[in-house]
Amino acid sequence: MRRSSDPDVIARYAADESNTFFAENVEAIFFPQSEADLAEILREATASGTPVTVSGGGTGLTGARVATEGGLVVTMELMRHAEPREGFEQVSSVHDGLDYTVMLDAASGHAWCPPAITLDAVEALLAPHLLFPPAPTERSAMIGGAVAENASGARSFMHGPTRAWIEALEIVLPTGDTLHVARGDVLADGRTLRFASREGTPYEVQAPGYAMPATRKNAAGLYAADGMDLIDLFVGSEGILGVITAVLVRLTPRPTLFSDTAFFASEEEAIACADTLREAAANGLPLVSLEFYDPGALRFMADHPQVRPEHQAAIFTELDAGDPAIVERFAEIIIGCDPMDDWFADSDREREAQRDFRHALPENVNTFLRQHGTDKLCTDYAVPAGQFPTMMQAYHDACDAFLQVTGRPEASAVLFGHIGDYHLHIDFLPANAAEEDASMEQYAILAQHAIELGGTITAEHGVGKKTLPVGGRRIPYLEVMYGREGLLEIARAKVGLDPHRVLNRGNMMPASLLDEIR
Ligand SMILES: Cc1cc2nc3c(=O)[nH]c(=O)nc-3n(C[C@H](O)[C@H](O)[C@H](O)COP(=O)(O)OP(=O)(O)OC[C@H]3O[C@@H](n4cnc5c(N)ncnc54)[C@H](O)[C@@H]3O)c2cc1C
Known part of the structure; x- marks a missing residue:
């Protein structure tokens, strides 16, 4: 090797x-x-x-x-080829100069993927008929990384996060034992999971006792629920429990997508339109994504030909538009929302232009930060539906407080993202070290708000090695949400599989805390 x-x-x-x-x-x-x-x-x-x-x-x-x-x-980068499987057809292709192989059962809509295949390569390999729907923005992420982080994206509004699409995993445990587990194979008795490795070693793991937030998305800590499936312990585990060597994903037929960006005279009108669209989706409108841009975000894209100075907010949507009646129904809803301008994308070229528009925001943010030599601080909080207006007020308060420090209304903070899932991101735009400190202060205040509202401190990015300033000291990010006892429960679950605490030390909790577990 x-x-x-x-x-x-x-x-x-x-x-x-x-x-x-x-x-x-x-x-x-x-x-x-x-x-x-x-x-x-x-x-x-x-x-x-x-x-x-x-x-x-x-x-x-x-x-x-x-x-x-x-x-x-x-x-994991050399593990780009799935092993042959009975009943599955080998499909290979070259993407960005690298060769990849998946094993596909097109009839049942399933594929075995190697851990190192990128999301972009999966999409290209499955085209034109099938799709692995979770769509995190960064397409060079590998599928093993997406499973480890339970990644999600704009299309999680319709499809949910990665977790919902994982049917089986093959894992090497920290001891060197191997585990091949399919959904439904091992269910917890309460929160106790009992299973054996392929080598016959028995394992007993106690999932944490905390309650998961009542949000549509969550990537904070180990998954835990009574009667849970063993596979869900590994999805989103940030690699602390084992190394994923093969992933069986469920696929959907590729939809005929149609997209739209509606520009509004006020943020309130845009949010009301998002509410109407969310309700329509609950009543059967096949809405794939539902995204939001605040005035700060549009100011940051002011050079774009579609953006006018009067626009104060925008709603971006993608629709599964296989049936023309669906597009008509969607158009009626949008017209009813009374936007100032509506940018309808009904051709591939226009759809591509809307995609570029979405990507222009992070690119412009990154350019600003590069010019100032500062780091991006991006929130990733989500709250339960009923708490969204309160969280929105907290976002505004944080942006206002930060603006007091920067004095730059044209480039201070942008608020945007997955309004369909009550999950927005703020990118703070610090131009110097003092502003970086000020943005971290607002970031910490918002984390507390999200938790008090029953939300999550990370809906999709995960926790990794992050810490947060609280009461003058830095504490593990996850401790803010689950407390020290929650971290200890995660540590105990890990030690059940990793008795010598060797794998991915420092993720979710400091390594020192892991070493406290007996
Ligand atoms: C511009 C940008 C946009 C992004 N947008 C999104 C978004 O929309 N949604 C989202 O969810 N995330 C987003 N991310 C974050 C990132 O892309 C995801 O977290 C992604 O899932 C990481 O995958 P990776 O392969 O790069 O993993 P890495 O960064 O290499 O690793 C991430 C974690 O996964 C573990 N891991 C990797 N492979 C395996 C394996 N085979 N077995 C066990 N553990 C493993 C690693 O140990 C580590 O703990 C974005 C990032 C960037 C830079």
């Missing part, structure tokens, strides 16, 4: 897209190509107590793939 201790190679895995966490004292990078390779690495690491950190596409925003505890890094 290939391994490298070349400092230049090690440096390639030293960070992720957060650019906040950096690896230290990494001995070597391993490049496994099979389940057996991984089992060997993990068996030896467990025997010697050497930390191992798993790297996917490196697009994470929380330092989750960053080996802050040193030891070994295992990059």
Whole structure:
């Protein structure tokens, strides 16, 4: 198996897209190509107590793939080919210069994917008839990373997060044992999960006792529910319980998409329109995405030919428009919302233009930050439906307070995102270190609000190694939501599978807390 201790190679895995966490004292990078390779690495690491950190596409925003505890890094990048499976057809293609293979059962709409296939490559391989619906914005993420983070995106409004589409997983446990688990194979007795590895080792894991937030999306901590499925313990586990080597995903027929961006004279009108559309979706309108832009976001895209200075907010939607009657019904609803302008995309070219419009916002934000040499701070909170107006007020208060510091109405903060799921992002735009501190203060206040409202501090990005300033000290991000006892429960579940605490140390909780568990 290939391994490298070349400092230049090690440096390639030293960070992720957060650019906040950096690896230290990494001995070597391993490049496994099979389940057996991984089992060997993990068996030896467990025997010697050497930390191992798993790297996917490196697009994470929380330092989750960053080996802050040193030891070994295992990059999944060579595992791009699914093993042959009975009843499945081999489908291969080259994407961005790399070859990939999935095993497809088109009739039943299922595919076995290798962990290192990127979301973009999956989409290209399944075209033109089938689709893996979770659509996180960053398409170079790998499917193993998407499962580990329970990633989601704009289309989760219709389709839910990654979790909903995972039917089976193959995993190498930290001990080097292997586990092949399909949905329905192992259900918890209360919160106790009992199962055996393929080698016959019995395991008993107690899922945490906390209540999950009543939000449509959540990526905070281990999944926990009475009677839960073992597979759900691993989805969203940020790689702390095992390494995913194969994923069976469920697929849908690819819809004929139609998209629309409606521009409004006020934020209130845009939010009212989102409410109307959400209700229509609940009553059968096949709305795939429902997204929002606030005045700050539109100001940041003021150069775009569709944006006028009078526009104060916008709603972006995607519709499964297979039936013309659906488009008609949708058009009636939008007209009823009385937007100032409506940009209807009924051709591929126009749809592409709307996609570019959506991507222009993060690009403009990144350009601003690059120019000022500052870091983006992006919230990822979601709240239950009934609490959204209160959270919206908290967002406004935070943006106003930050504006007092920056004094830059044209570039201070942008509020946008998945209004359909009551999950908006604020990107604060600090231009110097003092403004970075001020944005972190607002970020922490908003996290407390989200929790008090029964929401989540992370709907899709996960927790990784993030911390939050609370009462003059930095505490583990997840502790804000589940308390220290919640973290200890996660740690106990982990130790049930990882007795020597070697895998992905530092994710979800500090490694020091993990070492407290007896
Ligand atoms: C511009 C941008 C936009 C983004 N938009 C979204 C979005 O819309 N929605 C969203 O959910 N996220 C988004 N993200 C975050 C990121 O893309 C996701 O978290 C993604 O799922 C990470 O996948 P990755 O392969 O890059 O994983 P990495 O960053 O490499 O790793 C993430 C975690 O997964 C673990 N992991 C990776 N592979 C495996 C495996 N095979 N087995 C076990 N554990 C593994 C790692 O150890 C780590 O803990 C965005 C990021 C960027 C930069």
